[in-house]
Amino acid sequence: xxxxxxxxxHPPTSTGIESRKLAIWTFIGSECLFFAxxxxxxxxxxxxxxxGPLPHEVSQCMLHGKMQQCEPMFEIPLVTFGTAVLLFSSFxxxxxLNGAQTGNRKKLLTWLSLTVLGGLxxxxxxxxxxxxxxxxxxxxxxNLFSQTFYTLTGFHGSHVTLGAIWLGTLLIxxxxxxxxxxxxxxxxxxxxxxxxxxxxxxxxxxxxxxMR
Amino acid sequence: xSNATAMPQSHEEAHEHPGxxxxxxxxxxxxxxxxxxxxxxxxxxxxVMRALQGTVEPLxxxxxxxxxxxxxxxxxxxYMHLKSDGKLLxxxxxxxxxLAICLALALIGLFSVVFLLVKR
Numbered sequence: 181x182x183x184x185x186x187x188x189x190h191p192p193t194s195t196g197i198e199s200r201k202l203a204i205w206t207f208i209g210s211e212c213l214f215f216a217x218x219x220x221x222x223x224x225x226x227x228x229x230x231x232g233p234l235p236h237e238v239s240q241c242m243l244h245g246k247m248q249q250c251e252p253m254f255e256i257p258l259v260t261f262g263t264a265v266l267l268f269s270s271f272x273x274x275x276x277l278n279g280a281q282t283g284n285r286k287k288l289l290t291w292l293s294l295t296v297l298g299g300l301x302x303x304x305x306x307x308x309x310x311x312x313x314x315x316x317x318x319x320x321x322x323n324l325f326s327q328t329f330y331t332l333t334g335f336h337g338s339h340v341t342l343g344a345i346w347l348g349t350l351l352i353x354x355x356x357x358x359x360x361x362x363x364x365x366x367x368x369x370x371x372x373x374x375x376x377x378x379x380x381x382x383x384x385x386x387x388x389x390x391m392r
Numbered sequence: 393x394s395n396a397t398a399m400p401q402s403h404e405e406a407h408e409h410p411g412x413x414x415x416x417x418x419x420x421x422x423x424x425x426x427x428x429x430x431x432x433x434x435x436x437x438x439x440v441m442r443a444l445q446g447t448v449e450p451l452x453x454x455x456x457x458x459x460x461x462x463x464x465x466x467x468x469x470x471y472m473h474l475k476s477d478g479k480l481l482x483x484x485x486x487x488x489x490x491l492a493i494c495l496a497l498a499l500i501g502l503f504s505v506v507f508l509l510v511k512r
Binding site: 195196197201202205206208209210212213215216217219220221223224228256260263264267268270271273274275278281371372375376378379382383385386387390391392 | 430493
């Protein structure tokens with residue numbers, strides 16, 4: 181197969197694995213612990229907020245300078261749609277990688293463009309969600325829920341944004357015809373990072389949004 | 393001295409990655425599992441099929457954990473190619489995940505004790 185040959189071509193290494201690929205996997209391993217700390221912190225303080233707004237319940241909260249009743253924060257349909265888009269973007273990037281490894285430029289450009297669009301959509305959804313929450317009275321320092329929620333999902337969102345920028349630079353290279361099969365490993369490394377961002381959300385989505 | 397040759401290496405990485413048909417199947421399974429997650433949430437909290445709420449409610453958290461773990465494994469095995477790439481890469485990923493789970497359980501356990509002591 182062309183793609184098996186294409187990504188086998190790299191300078192000799194003692195492990196037989198492309199050094200950059202080994203490096204990204206090691207980085208991903210360290211990121212697992214980083215996100216585990218953030219998710220644990222969210223869980224530790226779950227249900228410990230003394231004032232609202234709260235994720236799933238009607239609560240008393242300070243809004244426009246006076247205590248009033250606040251609606252639950254989460255909008256599950258919107259986040260579910262964002263989750264589906266992020267999941268599909270993982271599918272898009274493996275299709276793009278397949279195109280890069282087999283030298284199919286049209287396939288590469290189409291699927292990689294869709295991946296970048298998916299990432300940008302997810303980031304935009306999160307910006308909308310944060311803005312919406314802020315206007316409903318949930319600032320960063322409002323309560324324990326807001327601090328742990330914004331920190332966890334904000335760090336994830338920043339990873340999505342960085343990933344979308346990274347894939348965007350590869351898309352520009354692909355448009356210029358510089359992402360040839362012998363350089364497909366560049367996309368493979370970015371794709372691994374993108375999949376990691378996806379698997380982190382696979383954990384965050386049920387833990388934060390679906391478990392009350 | 394390393395026994396590496398001057399030729400490009402291939403023994404670890406030249407494994408066949410799954411093809412587009414597998415990727416499509418996995419995407420569909422992931423979509424269905426996500427839909428199931430939301431369905432479990434909605435049934436468990438009385439959003440739909442209220443007759444089943446009493447049965448499903450205590451199972452919401454375990455079901456969500458199982459569904460989430462299944463999605464995680466599918467992405468890691470097929471999209472991140474851990475099923476076809478070398479065992480070294482799987483080890484580099486799985487070991488930190490085990491550490492991460494231990495870290496999470498330790499933190500949650502520790503703080504549960506702290507909150508209990510504070511309440512007293």
